[in-house]
Amino acid sequence: MGLLYGLIAVGLALIFGLMDVVNFAHGEFLMIAMYVSFFLFTFFAIDPLLSAPLVAAALFVLGAVVYLLVVRFAMRAKANAGMVQIFSTFGLAIVMRGLAQFFFTPDYRSIPQSWLGGKTVSIAGIFLPEPQLVGALVSIAAFAGLYFFINRTDFGRALEATREDPGAVALVGIDKNRVFALGWGLGAALVGLAGAIMAVFFYIYPDVGASFALIAYVTVALGGFGSVFGAFAGGIVVGLVEAVTALMLPPSLKSVGIYAVYLLVVFIRPRGLFGSM
Amino acid sequence: MDKNFAARRRRDLIIAAVLAALAASAPLFVKDVYVQNILVLTLMYAALSQSWNILSGYCGQISLGHALYFGIGAYTTELLYTKFGVLPWFGMLAGGGIAAIIAMGLGYPFFRLRGHYFVIATIVIAEIGLLLFQNWEWAGAAMGITIPVRGDSWLKFQFMRSKLPYFYFALGLCCLAWFVTWWLEDSKWGFWWRAVKDNPEAAESLGVVVFNSKMGAAAVSAFLVAIGGAFYAQFLAYIDPESVMGFQFSLLMALPAVLGGIGTLWGPVLGAAILIPMTELTRSYIGGSGRGVDLIVYGALIVAISLALPQGLVSLFSRSKAKGATR
Numbered sequence: 001m002g003l004l005y006g007l008i009a010v011g012l013a014l015i016f017g018l019m020d021v022v023n024f025a026h027g028e029f030l031m032i033a034m035y036v037s038f039f040l041f042t043f044f045a046i047d048p049l050l051s052a053p054l055v056a057a058a059l060f061v062l063g064a065v066v067y068l069l070v071v072r073f074a075m076r077a078k079a080n081a082g083m084v085q086i087f088s089t090f091g092l093a094i095v096m097r098g099l100a101q102f103f104f105t106p107d108y109r110s111i112p113q114s115w116l117g118g119k120t121v122s123i124a125g126i127f128l129p130e131p132q133l134v135g136a137l138v139s140i141a142a143f144a145g146l147y148f149f150i151n152r153t154d155f156g157r158a159l160e161a162t163r164e165d166p167g168a169v170a171l172v173g174i175d176k177n178r179v180f181a182l183g184w185g186l187g188a189a190l191v192g193l194a195g196a197i198m199a200v201f202f203y204i205y206p207d208v209g210a211s212f213a214l215i216a217y218v219t220v221a222l223g224g225f226g227s228v229f230g231a232f233a234g235g236i237v238v239g240l241v242e243a244v245t246a247l248m249l250p251p252s253l254k255s256v257g258i259y260a261v262y263l264l265v266v267f268i269r270p271r272g273l274f275g276s277m
Numbered sequence: 278m279d280k281n282f283a284a285r286r287r288r289d290l291i292i293a294a295v296l297a298a299l300a301a302s303a304p305l306f307v308k309d310v311y312v313q314n315i316l317v318l319t320l321m322y323a324a325l326s327q328s329w330n331i332l333s334g335y336c337g338q339i340s341l342g343h344a345l346y347f348g349i350g351a352y353t354t355e356l357l358y359t360k361f362g363v364l365p366w367f368g369m370l371a372g373g374g375i376a377a378i379i380a381m382g383l384g385y386p387f388f389r390l391r392g393h394y395f396v397i398a399t400i401v402i403a404e405i406g407l408l409l410f411q412n413w414e415w416a417g418a419a420m421g422i423t424i425p426v427r428g429d430s431w432l433k434f435q436f437m438r439s440k441l442p443y444f445y446f447a448l449g450l451c452c453l454a455w456f457v458t459w460w461l462e463d464s465k466w467g468f469w470w471r472a473v474k475d476n477p478e479a480a481e482s483l484g485v486v487v488f489n490s491k492m493g494a495a496a497v498s499a500f501l502v503a504i505g506g507a508f509y510a511q512f513l514a515y516i517d518p519e520s521v522m523g524f525q526f527s528l529l530m531a532l533p534a535v536l537g538g539i540g541t542l543w544g545p546v547l548g549a550a551i552l553i554p555m556t557e558l559t560r561s562y563i564g565g566s567g568r569g570v571d572l573i574v575y576g577a578l579i580v581a582i583s584l585a586l587p588q589g590l591v592s593l594f595s596r597s598k599a600k601g602a603t604r
Contacts, residue, residue, distance in 0.1 A: 022393050073584045083339065084587045086396070087535050090528070091579030098572025214404060217397045256408050259401045266394055267386045 003139035004194050006235020008212060009219035010143060011190035013231035014183060016220065021071060021085050025093035027213025029188050031100060033059050033195025034204045038109055041199075049134065052196035056189040063188025064181040066092065071184065072177060093209075100206035108203045134197065142193055143232050146186075150228070215255070218262045237261070286463060289542060293459070296546075297452050304441050313440045317512065319553040320447035321505055325526075326533035326545035327454035328501035333531065334540035335458075335467065336494040337474025338388070341527045342399030343502050345406045346376040348522030350503025351510035352410065355422050369507035373500040380499035381492050388491045403527060410518040421517025424510065443512050450508060451546075454501050458542055466493055474540070502530070536582055538589025547590055 012026050023029075033055050040051040074088040162179045202208065219238050223230025238258050245257025300320070307313055325347070333339045353372030354365050387398050461467045469490040472480035481487050510516045537548025555578075559571040586592060 016393075022396075070580060070584070083535060083539055084583050086339070087532075087583040088580050091576045091581075091583065094576030094579065095573050096576075098570065098574075098576055101572065102570060214400060218401060221394055221397050250412065253408055253412055256405055259405050262401055263386070263398065266390060266398060 003136040003235060003239065004198060005212075005215060005219050005238045006232040007139040007142055007194040008191055008216045009223070009231040009235050010146065010228055011187035011194075012216050013220045013223065013228050014146075014190070015187040021075065022089070022217070023071075023184075023187070024086060024089040024213075025066070025096060026191065026216055027209025027211075028093045028096035028100075029059060029062065029191045029209070030195045030198070030212055030216075031204075031206065031209035032062065032096065033192040034199040034202070034208060035100065035104060036192075037196040037199035038204050049197075049200075052138065052193055055196040056192040059192030059195070060185040060189040062185075064185035066188075067181045067184035068177070072180070093213075097206050097209075104206065108205045138193060138197055139235075142190060146190070146228065149186075215258060218258055222262050222265055282463075286459070289459060293452070293455055297448065300448055301445070304444060310440060313444060315554050315557045317440060317444050317447050318557065319549055320444070320451045321509065321512075322529060322533055322553050323546050323549035324447065324451040324454040325502055325505045325530045326537075326549055327451070327458055328498050328505065329530040330534040330539065330541075330545050331458060331461065331470075331501075332491075332494045332498035334534055334544070335462075335474065336470040336491055337540075338491060338494070339396050339531075340399040340498075341396055341524075341531060342401075342403035343498070343530050344522050344524060344526035345403040346380060346499040346502040347506035347509070347526050347530070348406060348410065348518065349376045349379065350506030351516050351521040352422075352506075353503070354507040355424055355510050355516055359422055359424065365507065365511055369504055372507050373503040376499040376503035376506075377496040380495040384492045384495045388488060388495075400524070400527070403522065403524065407518050407522045407524075410522060421515060421520070424514045424516075443508075446508060450501075450504060455542070455546065457497065457501065461497070462542060466490060470494055471540075532579065534589075536579075536589060538591030541589065541591045544589050544591045551590070 008026070008030060011029075012023060015021060015023050036055045036058050037051055040046045040054060046054070070088055070092055071085075074085045158179050162176055162183075215238060219234040220231050221234075222237060223232070223234030238261075241257050241261045242254055246254045249256065303316060304313065307316065325343075329340065329343050350369070350372035353375055354368035357368040357371060358365055383402060387395060387402075390398055461470075469480070469486070472483070473487050473490055477487050506521060510521060513520070533548030533552050534545040535548065536544075536552055537546065538544030556571075556575060559574055582590070
């Protein structure tokens, strides 16, 4: 679970690290990804495990479009820039939730039979639910891929450079908007991946994103905004804390532990665990 | 410049008095209970937004956790009333006091946080409050509290037969919040806050006590919001954690100010006057289908306005005059 939180959060951290914008519609990206996965399963009988790359691709497009249609303009605001970003992405989240309700109705849906659903596997005497296990593996693979991508490819370098100094980058002929749009797409694709896997073991409904979004923000902030590695580490911490609180407190209070740890960490290190000071 | 400022402040006060008088006479023409209900909510959100604006608009500490103070106001009042028989009037003040103390207590650690860290911390703390109240048996847990009906009276602040007393109270609260903002705007605090918002380091170096001024803003803001919460609880006669402490309140308090113009005297009033009736109307006319069309319209509007008018609707009125000015 923690690794999945990490995967959701990495997308958010990428976007934030790239341009200092917090995407308050991140949870809705997740929700859309779960729906896409659901419909691919229902209509084409594609198992979520196979459709994950398709979902990621779809979300990539969505992320890039959202950047070009909304965020690009939000970043131009001269006055109240922080506010404009918060509320434009927030408004977007509300629209997306409304659209989901409109097209998919508020009903709860789930994917009844997938290859992974409900199965457990025993490793050294510990029983682990298969979907979660696969989720963890995919998360690790995706994180490794992202790491490679950022550090080893031309585009990754362009991403880093644009983040360092958008002005100078323009001088060497890199289109800032293109890089940012791709960055948003990439961030969304990571959420898409997480959503496809989570569709197997969570109910799918229009508000599902909201419950994960706050955890994602906490995860990112815990790791330190702008640090992709931090977000991943934050995810693991959050997953562990959640597991521990679930043992000690009633289930309805399990997120309190996560929030409390977040508060504790930022009070000690106001920039998060791995954030640059 | 100084003269202009004084003149503008006098003008603001006169406009406010005229508007308040007009609003006070509104029930003479509006007999429809549904419309009266919308008026009450509009006034309440105007008051809440104005209070939120003190901390988030003037002082620049964007809080998306004010639902916490709203809920504390509601719960303090109702717990005192139903468990100990304390009249809501005192409960209201107690709620305000507790909220202000909590706001300052939270301020100690929170005001060290910057930007998004602060925003998320406020969301998180409100969420913790919500979860705790949902699990607090003595306070009714997730079931909430039903406020017993003990007849119509100003003493018990409860009215079954008519919405008008609620209307006048909401109007009074709205005027109070406006007046407090108006008064603070020109005080030492008001100038400190704007300085803190624009550039905390520079403000600090010029002798502004940054930390204390944030604390002051938080306390005033939380106190007024808690009064609003107490009012809302009496108005609904039923509270549960989700209905007084849910995240939507944090948002609904912020949106009118954002829409109207954040950090301005008139922004929250203007924003609430447009946003709340619109919300209610879209909800009842096109939201009835349960298919989320109201959400789509509402969300799209927020996106459009925040992108097109980053300084809010108020900037439409003062664009020519305030050119280049930061206010």
